[in-house]
Amino acid sequence: MTKNILIKPFETTYNSAPFSKIKNDDFLPAFKQAIADAKFEIDAITNNDIAPTFKNTIEALDFAGEQLDRISSIFFNLNSAETNDTIQKIAQEISPLLSEFNNDITLNEDLFKRIKTIYNSKDSLDLTVEQQTLLDKRYKSFSRNGANLPKDKKQELRDIDKQLSQLTLKFGENVLAETNAFEMLINNEDDLSGLPEGAKEAAKQLAESRKKEGWLFTLDYPSYVPFMTYADNRELRKKLALAAGSKAFKGDALDNQDNILQIVTLRFQRANLLGYKTHAHFVLEERMAKTPETVESFLNELLEKAKPAAEKEFKNLEKFAKELDNIDRLEKWDGSYYSEKLKQKLFSLDDEKLKPYFKLENVINGVFTVAKKLFDLNFEEIDTIDKYHKDVLTYKVTNNDGDLISLFYADFFPRAGKRNGAWMTxxxxxxxxxxxNDRPHVSIVCNFTKPVLSADEGATKSKPSLLTFNEVTTLFHEFGHALHGMLANTTYPSLSGTSVFWDFVELPSQVLENWCYExxxxxxxxxxxxxxxxxxMDLVEKIKESATFHEGMQTLRQISFGLLDMSWHANEAPDTIKSVKAHExxxxxxxxxxxxxxxNCMSTAFSHIFQGGYSSGYYSYKWAEVLDADAFEYFKEAGIFDKTVASKFKDNVLSQGGTENPMTLYKRFRGQAPKPEALLKRAGLIKS
Structure with missing residues (x-):
């Protein structure tokens, strides 16, 4: 019998994941074996006869369970990027096991005694800054997850965590199933009026791939966004918008309303159990913002600046739609359509005119060149490492001395087993x-328009993948996260790369978007x-001029998501909420x-906060924008490719991970605390 490939060292190039050799049936036994092995390592730390030291306890704990972490990263990344019914079923079995294992660690009284002994004597230990941070983080991870609770309360915590792990998974599965279930097949070409040729070709190809006649549109972004932006047929725009807006909100088997009410109630109960007023109070203790009051104050201050601009922009849009098409009442399915028309009128800037300049391969090379000029990184496409799908691109990343910096995976196109959106992992x-120095393996996942194949046996590309400008900034955004992972240079894995405060993690990604406008x-x-x-260059100038187009409305939208998040998680009585829609x-x-x-209901498909890690953290996008605008102003003062500023950013932000307080790192890079004026100026919300 062949030994399970997941529970032995990977004999692969650069120790990369052996995707093609992994069978779905391998996962559950591999997880069980890896959990048992990790428990053995934890027991060895706990039962060590030698008095607890930083090295034999804190450091040993950080490196324990490495194989379990590898298996988990492979499995859960596949569950997001290349899932199927089998993987989803396995996820439901595995999540409670992992939850139970994590609780076995954090609720281990003997282990916590060792950690507490070291923590209480930390002032007498000669620790580096990184070691001090790790010790603080490890102590807090135990105390914040029930180590100080009495036995009966520890069991209650275990039960809550088990339920939450299953509910959040179910939430995501429902959203994906709803996304995949919807199709809008159009047979009359007149109904495609206004759509760019590329969007029509892609819809035709999608229909053919599913053995249907006509043009097929789905809720995947590359299909959904062009239709909502360009299609003249208002009724069809409405149909598509209602389908997107009602995901998991239909009162059927895929409905997420009850899941949400259970999730927020359990999160609240968990926080209370641990001595916190709400889930938001628990989460934000370990964020730059620190408290829900700070977050709400931050969002409301932005709201005060953005709302007048947003209302003015909306009135102008209403007036424009009325003049153009006699629209008496502007609806949500009209927003993108008339915004695009107005943008074209004001700036003579049409995304379709820009797309030919943004061939995916060229944009990839562009972001690599920017990374080379700023951080001396070199990217070489290789075919010697395994992929989980044929569309995935794989690269070896080196420095100018030829040293390996990272492996890099890039997965750009939508498919049935892949959730919507874009992310780095x-x-x-x-x-x-x-x-x-064991180097990282980093991946970005996006959903861009695929190259459209011509009819002659599908052998020749008639049009490559051409990106909208928004997709260009998305690629740069995710690549900024990837740089944070690639350039990591810390001792301990739990402090490495993007393992930073959640409201700091968006700085590298958002700051890199700025290069798209230069x-x-x-x-x-x-x-x-x-x-x-x-x-x-006239198009470049128009891109820059239009960068603040409808910025008030965009800012208001982001603020609304942040406030919705806080309304769910800073709520002191979530168990009294009876209607998800009314609350929203x-x-x-x-x-x-x-x-x-x-x-429509936003919450039932708000995966960021009910499946991903953004609960009580959605505000961090706007928070990080303050940091990124301030940081990029520093780059512009010296020149956007200035090596001195780039080195300071690399050495003090990108390479440091979570080794120090993020504000300390930022000030070391910038020489001062961030000022919100840079963001407000860039957004056109205050005068320069």
Whole structure:
């Protein structure tokens, strides 16, 4: 019998994940074996006869369970990027096991005694800053997860965590199933009026791939966004918008309303059990913001600045739609359509005119060139490591001395087993052990339009993947996260890369988006896919001019999501909420511009906060924008490719992970605390 490949060392190039050799049936036994092995390692630490030291307890604990961590990263990344019914079923079995294992550690009284002994004597220990941070983090991870609870309360905590792990998984499965279930097949070409040729070709190809006649549209972003932006047929836009807005809100087997009410109640009960007023109080203790009051004050201050601008922009949009098409009442399914028309009128800037300059391969090379110029990184595409899907691109990343910095996976196109959106993740963290700097394996996952194949046996590409400008900034955004992972240079895996405060993690990603608007950067990669012509400078200027177009409305939208998140998680009586829709409507009260749509509910598909890690943290996008605008202002003062500023950013932010307080790291890079004026100026909400 062949030994399970997941429970032995990977005999692969660069110790990469052996995707093609992994069978679904391997996962459950591998998890069980890896959990048993990790428990053995934990027991060895706990039962050590030698008095507790930083090395034999805190450090040993951070490196324990490495194989379990590898298996988990592979499995749960596949569950997001290449899932199926079998993997989802396994996830439901595995999540409670992992929850129970994590509780076995954090509720281990003897282990906590060793940690507490070291923590109480930390002032007499000669620890580095990173070691002090790890000790504080480890002590808090125990005390914040029930180590000080009496026995009966510890069991209650275990039960809550087990339920939460299953409910959050179910939430995500329902959203994915709803996304995959919807199709809008169009047979009359007149109904495609207004759509760009590329969108029509993609819809035709999608229909053919599913053995249907006509043009097929789905809720995947590359299909959904062009239709909502360009399709003249208002009724069909409405149909698509209602389908997107009602995901998991239909009162059927895939409905998430009850899941939400259970999740927020259990999170609240868990926080109370641990001595916190709400889930938000628990979460924010370990964030830059520290308290829900700070977050709400931050969001409301932004709201005060953004709302007048947003209301003015909305009135102008209403007036424009009325003049153009005699629209008496602007609805949500009209927003993108008339915004695009107005943007074209004001700036003569059409995303479709820009797309030929943003061929995916060129943008990839562009972001690599930016990384080379800033951080001396080199990217070489390789085929010697395994992939989990044929569309995935794989790269070896080196420095100028030829040293391996990272493996990099890039997965760009939508498919049935892949959730919507874009994200960065890791298959292996960076760490330093026994003098060896073990380099990370980093991945970005997006959902961009696939190249459209011509009819002759599907052999020839008629049009490559051409990105909208928004997709260009998305690629740069996720690549910024990837740089944070790739350039990690810490000793301990739990402090490496993006293992930072949640409201700091978006700084590297959001700051990199700024290069997309700069002539000096665009000239590196924005060339016409047919003629090779560099993007005309008048288009570059229009991109910059239009960067603040409807910024008030965009800011209001982000604030509304942050406030909705806080309304669920800073709530002191979530168990009294009876209607998800009514609660959401109340939370959106001060940020609403469009008329209410009874069939729609944002919360039931708000995966960031009910499946991902953003609960009580959605505000961090705007928080990090303050940091990124301030940071990029520093780059611009010196020149956007200035090596001195880039080195300071790399050495004090990107490489440091979570080794120190993020504000300390930021000030070391910038020389001062961030100022919100840079963001408000960039957004056009205050005058320069």
């Amino acid at each position: 890791s298959y292996k963290p960076q760490s330093i052990k026994n003098g060896i 002539k000096e950067a665009l000239e590196l990669f924005a060339t016409h896919y047919e003629t090779g012509e560099v993007i005309p 409507t109340k939370a959106f009260k001060n940020t609403t511009l469009y008329p209410e749509v009874p069939e």
